[in-house]
Amino acid sequence: MQPEEEKELVKTIVKVSRYTIYITLIAVACMAITIVSLFNNGSGTTASPKANEGAATTSVTAPSSPLAAAGTTPRAIPADAWKAPDESTIPAGKAGDMIRYGKELLVHTSQYFGPQGSVAHITNGMNCQNCHLAGGTKLFGNDYAGFIASYPKMSGRSGKVEPASERIAECFERSLAGKVPDTSKKEIQSILAYMKWIGKDVKKGQKLFGSATEKLAFMDGAADPIKGKAVFTMKCQSCHGNNGEGMLAADKKSYTNPPLWGKHSYNDGAGMYRLTNLAGFVKNNMPFGATYESPQLTDEEAWNVAAFINTQPRPHKDQHNDWKDLKKKPIDFPFGPYADAFSEKQHKLGPFKPIKDAQKELTVKKS
Secondary structure, three states: OOHHHHHHHHHHHHHHHHHHHHHHHHHHHHHHHHHHHHHHHHHOOOOOHHHHOOOOOOOOOOOOOOOOOOOOOOOOOOOOOOOOOOHHHOOOHHHHHHHHHHHHHHHOHHHHHOOOOOOOOOOOOOOHHHOOHHHHOOOOOOOOOOOHHHOOEEEOOOOEEEOHHHHHHHHHHOOOOOOOOOOOOHHHHHHHHHHHHHOOOOOOOOOOOOOOOOOOOOOOOOOOHHHHHHHHHHHHHHHHOOOOOOEEOOOOOOEEEOOOOOOOOOOOOOHHHOHHHHHHHHHHHOOOOOOOOOOOOOHHHHHHHHHHHOOOOOOOOOOOOOOOOHHHOOOOOOOOOOOOOOOHHHHHHOOOHHHHHHHHHHHHHHO
16 A cells, blocks of 8 residues: 555544544433433423322422422412311211211202202212312311301301301202202201311411312403413313313213303303302312312413303302492402492403402592
């Protein structure tokens, strides 16, 4: 081989070696990045749904469930927050049987009172538990903690003092879009027994963290059903159906996931038809897996999706006898007349702050 050829061969070998080294270094760097990424996903804060199956949904410290979604803020539940009694404390005998039957009726209401109910056919097929989550034990899930302790009480809606049984009857008429059952019969008395057991340690007038639904801060403007439809499509449609029709159980007697509008949903006299109630409920419980500690929607998303849901068609209930004292009418009650000059649309969708301010002025003048 000639000297010139040898020089060219050496140059070629050097170039090939240099490129090989570069490629090797790049490959090593990519592998390192992949390993670090896998490690962070395995030991970090975002867990898959399977990893959290069966995990507790409440905590007194930092949340152990998946972190709050982007744009939301993780929150902690106070250490002294109400907790439902353990079912092992249900007494034996007839009293215990009534408590257990009461819970069964609330969890599987449609099996007993739905269109194919074994006791009567007087409701729309939803269960009480659809709005009172975990048998009425979940904080900000319309729990029953202080229910019995607050009755009998004056109802602003009816304008009279009501016993607890009357309030349950109203739920059958409104949230279950049905008829009132006989409150003296075993079923309603069993529901009352369960509720009494749930709130056995709660005193009248006691302030409880997490009761009813959270009252979200008012938005500056009205809630937007169009924006809410986008939230529904992304976050709710997979469980509640393209048309809010819900998901029927295999037996076709009840709903695995309840309808959010339509003839089998709550009517426009239900508490959930008031936007402040539905928005707070959605914020802390929806989509499935959301909690007070780890919400998955921002406040604005909760307001907007609630507005979308409550502008869809549903059964109507005559409410002309409700709220005779117009000054006590809730700011989000969507049917007039009102003591103020705001429209029905604003009372339904907001903005609510001007209405609240006007209501305060009316109260001051009255006093």
